[in-house]
Amino acid sequence: MTKIERLKAWIMEAKTLVIFTGAGISTPSGIPDFRSSQDRSFEDILTYGYMIDNKDSFTNYVFKHLYYPFAKPNLAHLYFAELERKGKVTSLVTQNIDDLHMLAGQKRVYPIHGSIHKWYCMKCEKEYDPLKLDHNHANYCSCGGFIRPNITLYGEPLDEAYYHLGLTACQVADLLIVVGSSLNVEPAASMVRYASQRLVIINKDKTKYDRRADLVFHEDIIDVIHKLSL
Ligand SMILES: [Zn+2]
CATH class of the missing domain: 3.40.50.1220 (TPP-binding domain)
Incomplete structure (x- = not known):
């Protein structure tokens, strides 16, 4: 057999x-499997702390490296x-x-x-379609809250x-x-x-x-x- x-x-x-x-x-x-990359910078960037302190570059990084809407x-x-x-x-x-x-x-x-296709406001939890968000800069909800992807970052449960x-x-x-x-x-x-x-x-x-x-x-x-x- x-x-x-x-x-x-x-x-x-x-x-x-x-x-x-x-x-x-x-x-x-x-x-691509980003975790198999030789460049380990994603371990620093894909964290809650980095996201909060660097909203523009975090958003840009996520859209550039993790988001494949047409796969x-x-x-x-x-x-x-x-x-x-x-x-x-x-x-x-x-x-x-x-x-x-x-x-x-x-x-x-x-x-x-989680899912890279679900983004939400960290303040009011309103959901956003990532296709309609700015892929180069941080996005903010009408309530002023930062819009993040619904994915588990390093160190998050x-x-x-x-x-x-x-x-x-x-x-x-x-x-x-x-x-x-x-x-x-x-x-x-x-x-x-x-x-x-x-x-x-x-x-x-x-x-x-x-x-x-x-x-x-x-x-x-x-x-x-x-x-x-x-
Ligand atoms: Zn909001």
Whole structure:
């Protein structure tokens, strides 16, 4: 039995299949993984303190490096949405802020790091469409409040509701498939630690959870999904 055949069989058998995705699933859609960059300046810029003290350059940085409004879901996003329609996928936890799973039609998605497509006023919480905001300078609400993206910055807690839903999903899954995450960013990555049954990792590079996994693919994600969907 090949690894692909085994994974296909496990997906067929699974009663509670949960998917956990990271940046690697969206790079084939043209969204670069900013965390893999050699330049670590994003760790200083994408913080609450930097945002408050440097509203113009923070806004400019986010629009320049994190915002890809015209990216489309790829084969992998579509494959998991299709598995959900067939009643196979119970829920999907994602570290991505690009909304591509939702665009692919996935219904039960827990975006634990938020969404780059939702911006809101820090004072009155009024929501704004980022396409209509100034991408080079700070934007202010009619009430005077600063308009920020609804994403989790370094040092900020994860979206609590989604985190707990995601954590529970990982705990009860009888098959947890990690796709395109190097599992380096905490506390998101530690959710995988709670997988008590089958754990499968599909990621181009090694992850620190590979040894705990029952099956590991260090291959191109689209290639693996393509073989799975044949
Ligand atoms: Zn406001």
